[in-house]
Amino acid sequence: MGMSPKRSPGRAAPIRESNRCGSSVTVVRTRLRWSRLPLGGQPVADSSAGSGFGGRGRVAGETVIALTRSRKSVRAVWCGSVTLGTELVAFDAEVYLRRLGERLLDDPDQQQPRHWSALRGAAAALVGVGAIGADLAWRVIDDYATATRIRSGKPGFVHFDAPLRRREAASLMPRQTRVIDQEILVGEDQVLVRDLAITADGGTLRYRRRLDAPGSGQVARLSRRPGGFPWNVTPPDIIDSDGNRPAVRFGSGGRDGEGHVDGELELSGTIAPEAAWLEIDGTRVDLYRRTGRWEVGIEALEDRSPVERFLWRHLAVADLRSGVTTDLEPLIQALVAAGALEEGSPVLQDLRSVAARMPRRPFHQRGVPGGSTRSLVEPWGSLLRRLGRDDGPEWTLVLGAVAPSCDGVQFAANSITSDLAGFEVEFEVAPNLLGVGALDELPVAWWARDDLENHYLGIPTGGGVRGDSAQGTLRYWPALDPRAKRLDLLMCVESHQAVVSVSLPESSETSR
Amino acid sequence: MSHWWAGIPAAEVPVLCGGDTHTVRWEAGELIPVDHGDPEGEVTLAAPAGETVACLELLCTWSRRRDDPHVLTLASRGPIDPLNVDFDGLRFDYGGPRRQTEEQTLRLLAAGGRLPDRLQATTAAIWTRRLRTGHAALGTARPQLEAALYGRVLGTLRTWLGEPQLPIELTMIGPEEQRRIVRTADGVDVSLPFSWLSDVWMRGLAVTFGRLCIAADTTDGSSWTLDTVGPDLADLTQLTIDTR
Numbered sequence: 001m002g003m004s005p006k007r008s009p010g011r012a013a014p015i016r017e018s019n020r021c022g023s024s025v026t027v028v029r030t031r032l033r034w035s036r037l038p039l040g041g042q043p044v045a046d047s048s049a050g051s052g053f054g055g056r057g058r059v060a061g062e063t064v065i066a067l068t069r070s071r072k073s074v075r076a077v078w079c080g081s082v083t084l085g086t087e088l089v090a091f092d093a094e095v096y097l098r099r100l101g102e103r104l105l106d107d108p109d110q111q112q113p114r115h116w117s118a119l120r121g122a123a124a125a126l127v128g129v130g131a132i133g134a135d136l137a138w139r140v141i142d143d144y145a146t147a148t149r150i151r152s153g154k155p156g157f158v159h160f161d162a163p164l165r166r167r168e169a170a171s172l173m174p175r176q177t178r179v180i181d182q183e184i185l186v187g188e189d190q191v192l193v194r195d196l197a198i199t200a201d202g203g204t205l206r207y208r209r210r211l212d213a214p215g216s217g218q219v220a221r222l223s224r225r226p227g228g229f230p231w232n233v234t235p236p237d238i239i240d241s242d243g244n245r246p247a248v249r250f251g252s253g254g255r256d257g258e259g260h261v262d263g264e265l266e267l268s269g270t271i272a273p274e275a276a277w278l279e280i281d282g283t284r285v286d287l288y289r290r291t292g293r294w295e296v297g298i299e300a301l302e303d304r305s306p307v308e309r310f311l312w313r314h315l316a317v318a319d320l321r322s323g324v325t326t327d328l329e330p331l332i333q334a335l336v337a338a339g340a341l342e343e344g345s346p347v348l349q350d351l352r353s354v355a356a357r358m359p360r361r362p363f364h365q366r367g368v369p370g371g372s373t374r375s376l377v378e379p380w381g382s383l384l385r386r387l388g389r390d391d392g393p394e395w396t397l398v399l400g401a402v403a404p405s406c407d408g409v410q411f412a413a414n415s416i417t418s419d420l421a422g423f424e425v426e427f428e429v430a431p432n433l434l435g436v437g438a439l440d441e442l443p444v445a446w447w448a449r450d451d452l453e454n455h456y457l458g459i460p461t462g463g464g465v466r467g468d469s470a471q472g473t474l475r476y477w478p479a480l481d482p483r484a485k486r487l488d489l490l491m492c493v494e495s496h497q498a499v500v501s502v503s504l505p506e507s508s509e510t511s512r
Numbered sequence: 513m514s515h516w517w518a519g520i521p522a523a524e525v526p527v528l529c530g531g532d533t534h535t536v537r538w539e540a541g542e543l544i545p546v547d548h549g550d551p552e553g554e555v556t557l558a559a560p561a562g563e564t565v566a567c568l569e570l571l572c573t574w575s576r577r578r579d580d581p582h583v584l585t586l587a588s589r590g591p592i593d594p595l596n597v598d599f600d601g602l603r604f605d606y607g608g609p610r611r612q613t614e615e616q617t618l619r620l621l622a623a624g625g626r627l628p629d630r631l632q633a634t635t636a637a638i639w640t641r642r643l644r645t646g647h648a649a650l651g652t653a654r655p656q657l658e659a660a661l662y663g664r665v666l667g668t669l670r671t672w673l674g675e676p677q678l679p680i681e682l683t684m685i686g687p688e689e690q691r692r693i694v695r696t697a698d699g700v701d702v703s704l705p706f707s708w709l710s711d712v713w714m715r716g717l718a719v720t721f722g723r724l725c726i727a728a729d730t731t732d733g734s735s736w737t738l739d740t741v742g743p744d745l746a747d748l749t750q751l752t753i754d755t756r
Binding site for chain 1: 676
């Protein structure tokens with residue numbers, strides 16, 4: 001079993017091989033000598049063993065080839081067994097992330113543009129446990145975003161600055177919300193004037209324009225003013241019952257809904273808090289006090305380890321862009337690799353049990369994959385128990401509730417609209433949280449709970465920026481339990497959550 | 513002991529320079545402005561008038577960026593990973609020195625021909641040497657170097673074995689340590705030095721005659737000894753190629 005030439009040396013035809021660097025190499029007069037190195041049976045004790053010997057081995061189903069290279073020669077070594085010892089290597093988070101980046105480059109299906117890099121979750125996990133700084137982690141994300149871009153052939157940004165940390169924002173203005181709920185004719189359009197939120201220096205008038213036919217939304221979007229404004233170019237004149245005439249401009253809020261377009265008018269100047277009506281371009285609409293009853297407060301979040309909180313939070317926060325539930329595995333693998341989490345730990349079992357039953361797209365899922373939810377930890381069990389139900393009550397409740405600032409974040413719930421499959425909350429939040437968050441900040445989760453111990457999860461589905469705050473719509477799933485009498489809207493930040501507790505209407509009390 | 517560029521063919525790129533199409537050639541590890549006999553003199557002459565000489569600008573950019581490990585992050589991982597840079601369509605989200613260095617790197621990678629491949633071969637050779645001799649920037653560069661090696665080993669093995677999802681575990685070892693390649697229950701464990709990039713991959717020897725080359729050696733740049741394994745990773749065979 002010594003040297004056993006497979007092919008004797010001899011002349012061969014010229015060979016043209018494609019060179020890795022691109023040029024072709026013409027090998028003229030090639031002589032090939034195939035040789036099998038002598039086999040040896042002795043195992044190599046460790047990876048630094050210097051006395052090489054040729055051979056090969058097959059132990060426990062694994063074949064090992066090792067090659068010792070000295071300055072003068074190359075010696076091929078077969079290791080007779082896999083007894084090279086366990087090499088303890090300090091975890092290097094940057095190397096970990098860069099290797100993940102390499103795998104993503106090798107698998108174009110997993111590449112995602114801009115700030116939504118698939119590296120982001122693992123990077124946030126490693127930043128969260130202090131394995132790497134946020135700036136360096138972002139540099140890795142950015143490097144691979146560039147690498148992806150220059151393979152796409154597409155123009156655009158090759159780099160992105162790291163997302164900013166949350167800024168301090170001015171408090172949201174306390175407001176009195178008055179229900180209007182009256183349709184008026186604007187040009188040829190019927191416009192539903194929904195409500196008026198009155199603040200110390202003005203207000204916001206919200207309206208809804210119904211679209212004539214399904215599919216006309218696209219045309220409306222192309223032709224309308226910002227926010228679906230139906231009044232041609234000039235905002236309407238508005239006067240209140242006390243004779244105040246605030247300045248009116250198009251608001252930045254509003255969104256396209258199913259068969260309608262919502263919009264806002266921003267009013268600047270005094271509006272009488274006790275005003276009984278408004279006139280909009282001469283058309284009078286009455287102001288009512290028929291808003292929902294609510295209370296606000298702050299609660300401490302359950303005490304968890306930072307790693308547990310990080311993972312549960314990310315499971316609760318869907319991808320902002322797509323609404324798809326976060327895939328926890330890259331985060332878990334990063335934390336396990338960093339030694340911050342033990343594979344097989346109870347919390348990991350709980351997380352994976354829940355994650356396996358979470359709908360990928362919560363708004364398009366009917367029924368829980370994987371059967372019973374009884375074994376799932378709360379609040380996840382009660383969240384998933386009602387998944388796919390379509391028995392939600394149908395009503396809209398105007399609120400105008402402003403929660404206290406919680407871990408530096410404040411939110412206001414302007415209204416709740418429940419439908420068969422879920423419910424929506426039109427909200428404001430300061431500072432603006434609707435963009436991409438910094439790697440070293442926990443994303444804010446939007447939970448809700450009712451008095452029957454059901455839980456609900458909200459996902460921002462659109463919105464706009466207003467100064468240093470943002471406004472938009474949170475869509476919650478699953479359907480609101482029709483028997484519920486109270487609903488708590490919960491904004492979970494770092495260690496606390498802000499609560500807006502709302503008394504729900506009987507079906508006969510519904511508005512709009 | 514051969515030069516690192518032994519076995520890497522020359523490469524040329526056309527450059528629009530002063531209204532003419534000139535040639536810049538990479539050969540034996542150096543970039544040469546073929547149509548400029550006295551590059552330094554021309555630069556001196558052009559500077560007061562605020563003029564630039566495109567061929568010499570390219571050389572200048574090359575010399576600034578050739579030791580930047582970021583080149584290895586961006587450059588191609590081989591024939592199955594072509595770059596497609598729309599350089600004029602690229603936008604940058606920041607300014608300052610970082611934008612300048614990145615533009616320079618991307619300009620080189622978009623230069624066409626085989627120049628981008630020669631650039632990364634040069635970068636790999638520089639860092640192979642620095643890993644051996646030591647360098648002040650090694651601490652910050654090492655993660656990029658490890659990733660550069662990993663990415664190219666990953667692409668090579670997956671393509672060679674026809675297993676696009678094959679998990680690869682790589683240990684970047686020192687040049688004198690044992691090279692290993694092991695088929696495990698989960699995938700393949702590989703131990704290779706960074707110098708594998710210069711010695712093997714950049715020369716296009718990673719897969720030779722259908723076998724994975726884990727080491728290549730030459731004393732004269734003509735006769736090569738390759739240590740190779742077959743797709744079952746179970747037989748180590750030495751090939752000798754004489755290109756004379």
